[in-house]
Amino acid sequence: MAFVKLKPGALLSPVPPVLVTCAGENIRPNGLAVGWAGTVNTIPPMCSVSIRPGRYSHDIIRDSGEFVINLCGKDMMQALDYCGVRSGRDEDKLKKCGLTCVEAEGMQYAPAVAESPLYLACKVESMTPLGSHDLFIGRVVSMGVREDLWDESGRIALDRADLLAYSHGTYYELGKALGFFGFSVARKDVYQKRMKELRGTNRK
Numbered sequence: 001m002a003f004v005k006l007k008p009g010a011l012l013s014p015v016p017p018v019l020v021t022c023a024g025e026n027i028r029p030n031g032l033a034v035g036w037a038g039t040v041n042t043i044p045p046m047c048s049v050s051i052r053p054g055r056y057s058h059d060i061i062r063d064s065g066e067f068v069i070n071l072c073g074k075d076m077m078q079a080l081d082y083c084g085v086r087s088g089r090d091e092d093k094l095k096k097c098g099l100t101c102v103e104a105e106g107m108q109y110a111p112a113v114a115e116s117p118l119y120l121a122c123k124v125e126s127m128t129p130l131g132s133h134d135l136f137i138g139r140v141v142s143m144g145v146r147e148d149l150w151d152e153s154g155r156i157a158l159d160r161a162d163l164l165a166y167s168h169g170t171y172y173e174l175g176k177a178l179g180f181f182g183f184s185v186a187r188k189d190v191y192q193k194r195m196k197e198l199r200g201t202n203r204k
């Protein structure tokens with residue numbers, strides 16, 4: 001099949017749409033939707049968010065040196081989208097959306113959102129202007145998982161978090177589990193056992 005050649009764009013897809021929260025001294029907590037978020041290092045753990053300089057949150061993050069990435073389940077979709085189309089300059093978006101700010105360990109100002117399945121609290125390591133967006137790289141200094149998603153066995157049950165995906169302007173919910181890391185080379189008995197477990201996590 002031939003390709004239709006298009007002008008270049010950064011169309012990585014799907015991406016995780018996240019709610020990035022921030023605050024500062026005498027600045028109330030705010031949140032914005034971010035589609036351009038990424039994992040950039042494992043040890044030490046680091047994530048990135050790309051934010052346009054014009055966003056109200058941009059200077060708060062730059063000046064406070066911290067931000068929290070809140071993963072979003074489908075029950076947060078309405079709030080996430082709202083926080084992505086309205087500015088904290090004009091209103092208290094988190095309050096308006098009925099989101100609950102809670103302390104994120106290691107953060108001086110930025111809260112986590114209690115409704116989020118999992119948060120990553122980040123200290124800004126660097127800010128790199130790229131053009132339309134500034135790339136913030138954050139070192140993850142703490143991570144919290146919502147209590148109901150923490151199994152007795154010590155597993156983070158993200159399969160129960162109804163996480164959202166974002167693809168080319170549309171929100172989706174994740175579908176069924178199809179495989180696991182390394183499945184293509186797994187021993188047959190391991191493959192069968194793991195796949196049985198995985199299929200058990202699929203919602204009907």
Ligand SMILES: Cc1cc2nc3c(=O)[nH]c(=O)nc-3n(C[C@H](O)[C@H](O)[C@H](O)COP(=O)(O)O)c2cc1C
Pocket residue numbers: 017030031032033034035036037050051052054055056057058080081083084085086087088089133166
């Ligand atoms: C799904 C979605 C993804 C978005 N991704 C980004 C992003 O990666 N970077 C960015 O600067 N703005 C992004 N935006 C836009 C901001 O969230 C939006 O401009 C927001 O109103 C900024 O809020 P603030 O002015 O309170 O900071 C996104 C919006 C939506 C709805």
